[in-house]
Amino acid sequence: MTLLSRRTLIATAAASSVPLAAARAQKPTLKIGVLTDLAGPYQDIVGPITVEAARQAVEDFGVAGKGYNVEILVGDHQNKPDVGAGITRQWYDRDGVDIVVEGGSSAVALAVSEVARDKNKVYINSGGATSDLTGVRCNANTIHWVYDTYMLGRSTGGALVKSGGDSWFFITADYAFGHALTRDVSEFVTAAGGKVMGKVATPFPATTDFSAFLLQAQASGAKVIGLANAGSDTINCIKQAKEFGITQTLGGLLVFISDIHSLGLEVAQGLVCTESFYWDLNDRTRAFSARMRKRVPERRLGMAQAGAYASTLHFLKTAEAMGIAEAKKDGAATTARLKAMPADDDCFGAGIIRPDGRKLHPSYLFQVKKPSESKGPWDYYKVMATTPSEEAFRPLKDGNCPLIKT
Amino acid sequence: MFGFSRPQATAFAVMLAAIIVAPFVLYPVFLMKVLCFALFACAFNLLIGYVGLLSFGHAAYFGMGGYAAGYAAKAWGWSPELAILFGTLAGGLLGTVFGWIAIRRQGIYFAMITLALGQMAYFFCLQAPFTGGEDGIQQIPRGNLFGVFSMQSDMAMYALVAVIFLFGFLLVHRIVHSPFGQILKAIRENEPRATSLGYRTDSYKLVAFIISCALAGLAGGTKSLVFGIATLTDVHNAMSGEVVLMTLLGGLGTIFGPVMGALISTSMENYLAQAGAWVTVIQGVIFVTCVIAFRKGVLGVLAEKLKITL
Numbered sequence: 001m002t003l004l005s006r007r008t009l010i011a012t013a014a015a016s017s018v019p020l021a022a023a024r025a026q027k028p029t030l031k032i033g034v035l036t037d038l039a040g041p042y043q044d045i046v047g048p049i050t051v052e053a054a055r056q057a058v059e060d061f062g063v064a065g066k067g068y069n070v071e072i073l074v075g076d077h078q079n080k081p082d083v084g085a086g087i088t089r090q091w092y093d094r095d096g097v098d099i100v101v102e103g104g105s106s107a108v109a110l111a112v113s114e115v116a117r118d119k120n121k122v123y124i125n126s127g128g129a130t131s132d133l134t135g136v137r138c139n140a141n142t143i144h145w146v147y148d149t150y151m152l153g154r155s156t157g158g159a160l161v162k163s164g165g166d167s168w169f170f171i172t173a174d175y176a177f178g179h180a181l182t183r184d185v186s187e188f189v190t191a192a193g194g195k196v197m198g199k200v201a202t203p204f205p206a207t208t209d210f211s212a213f214l215l216q217a218q219a220s221g222a223k224v225i226g227l228a229n230a231g232s233d234t235i236n237c238i239k240q241a242k243e244f245g246i247t248q249t250l251g252g253l254l255v256f257i258s259d260i261h262s263l264g265l266e267v268a269q270g271l272v273c274t275e276s277f278y279w280d281l282n283d284r285t286r287a288f289s290a291r292m293r294k295r296v297p298e299r300r301l302g303m304a305q306a307g308a309y310a311s312t313l314h315f316l317k318t319a320e321a322m323g324i325a326e327a328k329k330d331g332a333a334t335t336a337r338l339k340a341m342p343a344d345d346d347c348f349g350a351g352i353i354r355p356d357g358r359k360l361h362p363s364y365l366f367q368v369k370k371p372s373e374s375k376g377p378w379d380y381y382k383v384m385a386t387t388p389s390e391e392a393f394r395p396l397k398d399g400n401c402p403l404i405k406t
Numbered sequence: 407m408f409g410f411s412r413p414q415a416t417a418f419a420v421m422l423a424a425i426i427v428a429p430f431v432l433y434p435v436f437l438m439k440v441l442c443f444a445l446f447a448c449a450f451n452l453l454i455g456y457v458g459l460l461s462f463g464h465a466a467y468f469g470m471g472g473y474a475a476g477y478a479a480k481a482w483g484w485s486p487e488l489a490i491l492f493g494t495l496a497g498g499l500l501g502t503v504f505g506w507i508a509i510r511r512q513g514i515y516f517a518m519i520t521l522a523l524g525q526m527a528y529f530f531c532l533q534a535p536f537t538g539g540e541d542g543i544q545q546i547p548r549g550n551l552f553g554v555f556s557m558q559s560d561m562a563m564y565a566l567v568a569v570i571f572l573f574g575f576l577l578v579h580r581i582v583h584s585p586f587g588q589i590l591k592a593i594r595e596n597e598p599r600a601t602s603l604g605y606r607t608d609s610y611k612l613v614a615f616i617i618s619c620a621l622a623g624l625a626g627g628t629k630s631l632v633f634g635i636a637t638l639t640d641v642h643n644a645m646s647g648e649v650v651l652m653t654l655l656g657g658l659g660t661i662f663g664p665v666m667g668a669l670i671s672t673s674m675e676n677y678l679a680q681a682g683a684w685v686t687v688i689q690g691v692i693f694v695t696c697v698i699a700f701r702k703g704v705l706g707v708l709a710e711k712l713k714i715t716l
Contacts, residue, residue, distance in 0.1 A: 039686075076685075080639045081542055086435070093560075094433055107541045111635055114545055118634075175532065176539035 028324045029069040032058075032312060033097040035084060035112065036127070037104060038076040041231045044258040046127045050102050050308040052295040057312035060291070068324045070316065073097060077104045081111035088112045092119040098328050099124065099315050102308045106130035106177055113142040121331040122338070124315065126307025129177065129230075129254060131184075131394060134358040138401035140332040143339070143357045146307035147276055149177075149184045150394040151363050151387075155274040156251050157188035159365045159385045160224055165249050166192075169222035170199035171213050171237060173229035178204065181228040181253050197222040202229070210237050211244065218246050226251040235259055242267045256302035260368055260380045268380075271368040276361055276392075277303040277347050278381050288346035300378045306347035311359075314343045351389060356401040363392040409583035413714040417662050425568050434560040435632070440672045441571040442629040447652040447664030448578045449621030454650075455659035456582050457614045458594035459509075460517045463524020464622055464649055466504070469641025470527060471497035471623025476543040476636035477536055486549045486557055490570070490627040497623015498616055500527065505615035509608055512597075524646055531641045542637030546630055563632060570628050574621050579661050581617065590614055655696050657703025660716045666705050 034054050036046045051074050063070050073091060077084030084104055091097035092115065099122040103112045109128030116123035117139040124143045125133060131148040132138075157168075168189050172178040178201070186196050197220045200213045214237065217225045225241070225248050227234050234252055241250055252259075255273035279289040279300040288309075289300060301309075318338050319327035327334050339353040351361040366381035374380065396404060410418060428437050446468050453459045475493030478484040484492065504527075508519040531537045538544070548557035557563045581587050592600045593607050600607050630636035639645065648671065656667025674692065678685045700707045709716040 080637065081544070082633055082635050082637045082639050085633060085635055086439075089435060090433060093435070107637075110541055111544055114634065176541060 027068050028328070029071050029096075030316070030319055030324060030328070031071045031073060031091075031095065031097040031099075032315070033073045033075060033088070033091045033095075033100045034308065035075045035077050035087060035100050035103045035108075036308075037079055038074075040079050042079065042105060042127070044262070045231070045256045045302055046102055046104070046304050046308070049296050049299060049301060049305045050127075053292070053301060053305045053309040054101060054312045056292055056295060057309045057316065061313055061316040063316075066320070077108045077112075079105055079108060081107040084108035085111040085115050088115045088123075089119070092116075092121050098122060098319075098331075098334075101125075101311050101315075102127050102304070104128060106133075109133055109144075110137055113137065113139060116141040116331065119331070122315070122335050124311035124338075126311055127304045130180070131399070134354075134356045135394070135399040135401055138356050138399070138403055140403060141335050143311070143335065143353055143359060145311045145359045146303050147274075147363070148358075148393070149181050151276075151392050152253055152274050153181065153184035153188045154392065155363045155365050155385070155387050156253055156272060157185040157226075158192050159387075160249065160251055160272060161189055161192035161194040163384070165224040165251070166194035167222040168194060168196050168224045168226050168251070169217040169220040170196070170226045170228050171210065171217060172199055172201045173204040173207075173233055174201040175204045177230070178228045182226070185226055185228065185251075185253060199228075202233070204229075204233070207233065208236055210240050214241050214244055214246060218244070218248065222248065224249045224251045226253055227255075228253050230254045231259075235263055238263055238271060239267055256304065257300060257378070257380060258302050261299070261378070265369060265371045265374055265380065268368045269370045272365065272384065273368070274363055274365055275303040275381075276363045277301070277306040278364065278366065278383075280379065280381070281364070281383075282349075284346040284349065301347075310343070310345040310347045313345050314338060314341070317341065354396055356396060356399055356403055358393055358396075358399075360389040360393055362389050363387045409580070411715060413709075413712070414661065414716060417716055421662065421665065422572075425572075429561060429564050434564045436672075436676055438560075438564055438567045438632045439629070439676075440669050441567050442625050442632065443649075443652065443672055444665040444668035445571050445574045445628070446622055446625035447649055447656070447668045448575055448661075449618045449625065450649045451653050451658070451661075451664040452578050452581065452621070453614060453618045454653060455663075456587060456594060457590045457611060459611065459615065460650075461508075461615075461618075461646075462517045462521035462650070463504070463527070463643070463646055464520075464619075465641050465643060465645035466524040466527035467497040467501050467619040467622040468626035468629075468645060468649075469531060469636070469638075470500050471626030472630035472636040472640045473531065473537050473543060473626075474623070475627030476546040476630040479549055479631060480543060480546045481536075483547075484549075485553050486551055486566070486631055489549070489631065490624065493627020493630070494620050494624040497626065498620030500623075501616045501619020502612075505612050505619065509611045509615060521643065521646070524641075524643055528638070528641045528643065531638060537636075537638075540638060542635055543630070544635050546634045546636065548631055548634065557631075567628055567632060570624065574624060575661075575665070578621070581614075582661065586610070586613075651693060653703075655693070655700075655703055657706030657709070657716070660703065660705050660709060662716045663703050663705040667703065670704070 034051050036050045058070050075087040103125045106128045109125045126145040131150045133144045170182045172182045252273040260268045318341050344350045348361040353359045365385040367384050471493035474496030475489040478492045479489035504523045652667035652671045653664045657663025705716050
């Protein structure tokens with residue numbers, strides 16, 4: 001399932017015929033598998049841009065003249081855990097892939113992390129939401145980079161209550177992810193002194209008309225309508241809320257900047273959401289985005305895509321510090337080294353990785369700007385609150401990660 | 407042997423040789439997937455090819471077999487042979503209930519009822535606590551066969567899957583060529599006439615339906631142990647559609663056709679995956695071409711050209 005570009009193909013063909021180049025082709029190669037949703041509902045949140053982000057990481061790291069090659073493979077998990085696990089298994093078994101990055105939504109992430117453990121390789125997730133990945137289902141070969149349900153709940157739930165949104169009504173996608181998110185956010189809302197007025201479960205998938213649920217939410221009199229869903233469900237909810245003239249604050253519990261882009265500011269204005277990366281956050285993120293613009297001129301990255309960049313870069317740095325042969329040998333040892341190395345990149349700044357595999361960095365509560373406030377393309381967010389990295393994620397002892405007991 | 411005609415015996419020898427040699431050349435996990443789907447398609451073919459019943463919800467039995475086997479192996483720690491047997495039973499039981507309802511109607515109504523029941527099974531699996539919702543049942547251990555032989559290595563597992571597949575394949579072949587199978591074919595050709603000859607056609611159809619579902623459960627159970635995961639993909643109606651395509655592609659009502667169809671379909675999925683968003687388009691084009699050019703499926707056309715039955 002190797003994705004060979006024509007250039008690589010020609011290069012390989014040329015290398016095999018020229019003796020000098022043949023010697024060069026025997027250099028050790030680090031293989032990075034980017035497993036993502038290339039054509040499904042999350043292709044804008046992760047998708048092809050994730051692949052470009054990983055390539056950018058290789059470029060920024062600079063492999064030339066270092067005595068080894070870095071190769072990137074691409075796979076499409078189609079949001080099916082069995083497909084994702086199948087591709088990963090083949091990569092590790094047959095194609096000599098050392099690390100899988102991104103790796104999709106919660107269900108796929110959990111399945112891939114099992115394969116990484118079985119085959120003793122490395123897996124850094126940046127697209128998945130489930131906090132189980134560093135909780136009860138954590139293992140010695142997996143790192144979870146960008147966000148999780150706990151962090152989203154704490155940031156959006158906790159902060160909104162503080163700023164006056166103390167009564168909530170949830171519109172929940174009726175499957176495990178929706179219920180988990182509703183549960184986590186409800187806990188933060190009540191802990192911060194707010195109350196939950198009610199919730200309604202919407203059939204998943206295949207709900208496109210949310211009007212009945214939105215009117216129920218409106219009638220509840222709650223100040224905040226929490227959207228415990230993702231992707232097109234969230235987009236539909238926000239659009240339809242606008243059409244019904246609903247004035248309550250919409251709390252998007254899992255919203256990415258690409259969703260705002262598809263909605264447009266006119267519709268999305270006032271929406272509150274949480275991300276751990278925004279292109280216009282500081283000088284480093286702006287510099288990074290300027291570099292990325294050469295690859296992806298039309299779009300700005302969301303946090304999951306930035307996570308693929310940061311995790312690839314961190315892996316390359318660590319592999320170089322360890323020595324390539326050593327890094328390829330034992331996945332668990334490499335992961336331990338990844339956790340020990342302090343992380344520093346343009347997207348998330350300096351941060352550390354906890355022993356349970358949780359990467360720590362601040363999370364930001366954003367409000368979507370009004371069209372009049374937006375100064376240019378993709379100028380969408382203003383920062384409402386920042387949660388420092390030590391508070392943003394679930395405390396180590398509460399995760400029940402089996403690695404921590406031993 | 408098993409009522410094979412001469413060309414069939416040759417084809418069987420070729421298939422057997424391929425099954426033995428292939429894991430040394432190709433990736434065993436991929437081959438196991440092919441074999442599981444081949445068995446599933448054979449089970450489906452028993453119904454559509456030999457009884458003329460088009461079931462549009464066969465994923466339900468395949469997926470339920472997968473969930474049952476996965477749950478037994480993971481939660482109860484059953485050894486693989488028992489878990490797979492349990493999956494087979496689950497497929498068969500579900501088939502008994504659904505079949506009992508569905509065989510009361512014929513043609514398009516039968517297809518629609520099986521489709522509706524299949525969708526019910528899907529939503530049951532989506533919500534039922536033991537299936538793990540969209541996460542599926544993960545971390546299913548392969549365990550030790552008969553409590554002795556470790557199935558951890560892909561080659562050991564491949565041997566087990568190959569034996570299960572051959573068992574299912576030969577069973578289907580035996581059924582088709584038994585007196586029971588003759589009556590099934592009589593029902594396919596002319597049901598009122600079979601009735602007038604004194605056969606309780608409903609009972610025959612129900613038994614065939616149950617056997618087909620049990621074999622689908624067997625395939626699903628095996629697949630979930632191979633991959634260590636049982637998910638909604640396997641109960642989704644897209645899977646029901648896929649098995650119809652596999653059977654049509656290979657050759658409806660030929661004994662080797664479904665195997666060929668499963669091989670073609672799975673290989674396309676596997677080797678075209680790098681084409682990203684274009685996979686579905688390419689698959690569509692190939693399917694349309696096949697349906698237009700090979701009306702009787704790849705092996706159906708081949709058999710017709712060579713004037714043999716496969």
